Amino acid sequence: MRRVNIRKRGKVYQYQFEIGTINGKRKFINKSGFKTQNEAYAVGQIAYEKYINGGVAFKQSQNAIF
Numbered sequence: 001m002r003r004v005n006i007r008k009r010g011k012v013y014q015y016q017f018e019i020g021t022i023n024g025k026r027k028f029i030n031k032s033g034f035k036t037q038n039e040a041y042a043v044g045q046i047a048y049e050k051y052i053n054g055g056v057a058f059k060q061s062q063n064a065i066f
Contacts, residue, residue: 004044006037013037015044019051 005016014032021027029047034040 004041004048006040006044008037013040015040015047017044017048017051 003017007014007016009032012032013034013036014030015034016028016030019027019029029051031043031047034043
């Protein structure tokens with residue numbers, strides 16, 4: 001299941017993903033104005049990953065100790 005939803009609004013596309021619930025209401029982040037569905041999905045995936053990682057890009061290190 002993908003976490004970023006795409007919908008067409010008139011002649012442009014919009015991405016949307018859920019960020020949680022506040023007082024029993026679902027809250028979303030969305031942005032519109034993309035010419036293609038693939039463009040909206042690609043930008044939506046980047047925005048979702050930034051949201052999940054707290055705005056910090058994940059950089060894998062070869063020296064990581066587990």
